[in-house]
Amino acid sequence: MSEVLLKYLPEHAVPLCFELIRANHVHLKIVNERLTRHGDYRRDAQGFHLITVNAGQNKYRFLITLIHEIAHLVAFEKYGRHIKPHGDEWKLxxxxxxxxxxxxxxxxxxxLPLIARHFRNPKASSDTDATLALALKQFDPENDKNYVFEIPYGSVFRIHNGKIFKKIALRTKRIECLEVATGKVYLFNPNAEVELLPN
Structure with a gap:
C-alpha cells in the first residue's frame, strides 16, 4: 500500500496517511479523473469505509482530498450520522x-501560508478558495485550461461538454456567463476550468 501511495502523495506524507487508512479501516480506491468531484466517502451496506480519490491530481491536492474524505469518516464515527457533511464537526x-x-x-x-489560512475555516472544497486553488494548479500536469475567474470579461470559452459561453458579469460569489447557442445565462464557480477560445 505504501508503494502505491508514494505515486500519489508527497513522500513524507505517506507514513501518516498509511496510518490513518489502517487505523480507520479505509478501503481506498484511486479512480480516473471525475469532473464533478475530487473524491468521496461512503459506508457500504456491509459497514466498509470506501473512499475514492481522483488519480489525475497533483500530489498536494490528492493529499488534501484524501484527508478531507477521511475527516468525513472520522466525524461521522465520532459525532454520529446526523451531522451536516461539511458542518462544524467535520471542519474541526x-x-x-x-x-x-x-x-x-x-x-x-x-x-504553506495559503494552506494554513484555508484550514482556519475549511470549506466543502478547496476549489472554493480561489487563492489556494490557483496556487495548487501550478502543480497540476500541464493542460490548456484556465479558471473562469482568470479570463477577461467578454471572453468566449468552451466547457467539458463542448458548450460555448461568454463571460459577462460577476455576482457575489459566482460568475455570470451567457451560453452562446441559447442566450441563457448560467452561474459558474470562479474556479471552473474552461478552454479559452479566440474571440
Missing amino acids: TFQRLMVPFIRPEIFPQQL
Whole structure:
C-alpha cells in the first residue's frame, strides 16, 4: 500500500496517511479523473469505509482530498450520522487531521501560508478558495485550461461538454456567463476550468 501511495502523495506524507487508512479501516480506491468531484466517502451496506480519490491530481491536492474524505469518516464515527457533511464537526475533524501535514517537508514553501489560512475555516472544497486553488494548479500536469475567474470579461470559452459561453458579469460569489447557442445565462464557480477560445 505504501508503494502505491508514494505515486500519489508527497513522500513524507505517506507514513501518516498509511496510518490513518489502517487505523480507520479505509478501503481506498484511486479512480480516473471525475469532473464533478475530487473524491468521496461512503459506508457500504456491509459497514466498509470506501473512499475514492481522483488519480489525475497533483500530489498536494490528492493529499488534501484524501484527508478531507477521511475527516468525513472520522466525524461521522465520532459525532454520529446526523451531522451536516461539511458542518462544524467535520471542519474541526478536518483541521485536526491536517495539522501534522502542514509542514515544509510535505508542502512547498509557497503553499504553506495559503494552506494554513484555508484550514482556519475549511470549506466543502478547496476549489472554493480561489487563492489556494490557483496556487495548487501550478502543480497540476500541464493542460490548456484556465479558471473562469482568470479570463477577461467578454471572453468566449468552451466547457467539458463542448458548450460555448461568454463571460459577462460577476455576482457575489459566482460568475455570470451567457451560453452562446441559447442566450441563457448560467452561474459558474470562479474556479471552473474552461478552454479559452479566440474571440
